[in-house]
Amino acid sequence: MSSLPLAYNQIDIQRGMTTSSTAIFVPFTTQELFQPDKEALYYGLNALSNNLIMVDRKKLKNPNGLILGTPGSGKSFSAKREIANAFLVTDDDVIISDPESEYSPLVERFGGQVIKISPTSSQFINPMDINMNYSDDDNPVALKADFILSLCELIVGGKEGLQPIEKTVIDRCIHKIYQKYFENPVPENMPLLEDLYNALLAQEESEAKHVATALEIYVHGSLNVFNHRTNVDITNRLVCYDIKDLGKQLKKIGMLVVQDQVWGRVTENRSAGKSTRYYMDEMHLLLRDEQTAAYTVEIWKRFRKWGGIPTGITQNVKDLLASKEVENIFGATR
Structure with a gap:
C-alpha cells in the first residue's frame, strides 16, 4: 500500500538527510548572486540562468x-x-x-x-602630503616613511634596491622634516621632496649623498614634477x-x-x-x-x-x- 501512488505511508521509518542528499530533491541547477540592496551594482548576467548579478561589494567577505x-x-x-x-x-x-x-x-x-x-x-x-589620520596608530609618520622608502627604491634603482644604511638615513631625515609640520599642521609647513633632498645632503654618511644625488633630477632637474605643493x-x-x-x-x-x-x-x-x-x-x-x-x-x-x-x-x-x-x-x- 505504501508503494502505491496514494500518498499514504504505512511504514513508520524516519532518517536524517545531509544537505547533499536533500539537494537531490531541489529542482534548481544554478547558484545565483543577487543582493537586493539599495547600493547593489550590476555586474553582468548569470551564464546559465541569464539572471542579473547584483552585488554590494561592501557586504562581501572581501x-x-x-x-x-x-x-x-x-x-x-x-x-x-x-x-x-x-x-x-x-x-x-x-x-x-x-x-x-x-x-x-x-x-x-x-x-x-x-x-x-x-x-x-x-x-x-605633492608626494609628501600627510594628514593627522594617515595611520591608525599614534605615529602616522611610520607608514609615510614606508611609502617614501618605496619611492626612493624606485628612484635609486639597481638590482638590490636600497641598502640598509641608506634606508636608515632616509628614515632619519623623514622624521626630521615632518617634525615642523606636526608642531604646526598648516599647508605652508607641508614638506616637499626638496626638503628631503636638503636633509639628506646635511647628513654625514656617504650613502645619504648617494641617495640625494639620485633625487636631484626629481628636485632641481627636468623631472621635478613631484617637487611642488x-x-x-x-x-x-x-x-x-x-x-x-x-x-x-x-x-x-x-x-x-x-x-x-x-x-x-x-x-x-x-x-x-x-x-x-x-x-x-x-x-x-x-x-x-x-x-x-x-x-x-x-x-x-x-x-x-x-x-x-x-x-x-x-x-x-x-x-x-x-x-x-x-x-x-x-x-x-x-
Missing part, C-alpha cells in the same frame, strides 16, 4: 576586485560602467589611476576633477589622475604617488564614515618590484579595513600571477 582580460576584451568599459553605477547609485567617493588617459571624458561628464600630471603640466600633487581639487567626489604623459621613466613613480594620495583620501573619508572606491589601471606595474609590491599589498590590506574598495585592472596576467603578493591582495591562490 571587497577587493580584479578585472582581467585580453586587449580589446572590454576591461576599461567594464570599469567605466561600474564607476558610472557607483557614482549614481552610492554616495561613495571614486578615484581613478589612469595611465592611458581613458577615463577623462567620463569623469568630466560627471563634473569630476581630472588631474593631468606630466613634466609640462601646471597641475601638481598640491594645487588641484583632490576633494572632488570623482577624481581621475591622468598620468599618461609621464613617460616610461616616471609612470611607476606616478602610480605609487597616486596610490599614496588615495590612501590619504581613504583616511579622511574613514573619519567621515564614507567609503572610497579606487580603480587602478595597469596595476601589474607596481607588482614587478619587490619594494613597491610590498607597499601595494600593505595599502590594499588597509583599504579593506578602512572602508576602501580597490579594483585592479590589468591585461598582463603573467606578471600579476608571478608576484608572490597576489595571494595577499586578493585572498586567492595562483
